Every structure is written in structure tokens, then in C-alpha cells.
Amino acid sequence: MSGQPPQRRPTNVGSILLTSQENDALYAYLGKKCTTLSSAVVQVYAGDRNSSWKKRCCGVACLVKDISLRSYFIRVYDLKDGKNLFEQEFYNDFAIRFPRSYFLTFAGDASQMGLNFASEEEAKRFREVANDLLVKRQRKTGLMMILLKVQFNSERQNHKKNKRNPEKSHFKHLDF
Structure with a gap:
């Protein structure tokens, strides 16, 4: 006995805009080795060379702790198909910005990316969890x-x- 209690796996946190059945479907899409620390209904935008935003997709953004890959990700899922529409790993020096209370931006692998939240409350929760995670990583x-x-x-x-x-x-x- 080491004296420390075993670490508990965090529980999934669903979107407040989804039904419990939709949230359960989302958790199933994540897989057994992944946990969503925050979930929100979003539109995903990519910045182009003309300094404007182009909509790429809509879905549920999850701040995912992936135990098998030992990393954290922003993943956006389509609830109808269960497809992963977008993924961004939290790399070293990853930073997020909130130019608006409902809009999050970050440097993606290929371009500047933005998440437009359907709910300011979900945006607030997502920001808090992401900021806590980034502070811990730093x-x-x-x-x-x-x-x-x-x-x-x-x-x-x-x-x-x-x-x-x-x-x-x-x-x-x-x-x-």
C-alpha cells in the first residue's frame, strides 16, 4: 500500500445544449481511453490569407484528455455521423485567446483557427477548463x-x- 488513493478517471462533461442521449452518444464517440473535460456546440472557422474567417464545419467541441496518447486535444464531432470533424492537439506553448466572449482563437497546424460558441455560458466553461489546463501544463x-x-x-x-x-x-x- 502506497498510502495514496488510486487516481480516479475524470467524468465526461457534456454540453448544456444537448440532451442526455446526445451527450451519451458523444461520450461513446470519444472512446474508452478519452474523457471530455468540457463540451460545447460550435462552428469551426479557419483564417485565410485575406484576414477573414471561413466556416469549416459545425459540431460539438470537446476538450479531450486522451489517456492512450497522453495528451490533450480540442476535437469537434458531428453527432449525426459520429465523425471527428476537426482536431487540434495542445502542443507546447499552445495558447488560446477570446477576442469575444463567445469566440475562441488559437494557432492551428495550418492556419489561425476559431471556435464560435452557440452559448456564451458554454464558451465561459470551455475557457475556464482550457485555461486551467494550460496553467497546469506551464x-x-x-x-x-x-x-x-x-x-x-x-x-x-x-x-x-x-x-x-x-x-x-x-x-x-x-x-x-
């Missing part, structure tokens, strides 16, 4: 950078010591 990344720096400095010090005494360096290399 803290984790910051901690990892500190640990890597400490490890790097430690290895540099050991390398300097071994340069001063070449015999020890040779034996260390041979694992003696």
Missing part, C-alpha cells in the same frame, strides 16, 4: 526545465572533475 513544463537544468549542471560538474583526472574518467567509462 507549471509542469517549468518544473521539468528546472529539473533538466539541475541535471545538466550536475553532469557538467562531473565531466569537469573527470577531465582533471583522466584515469578515473577511463575507469568510469568502463563501468568500474
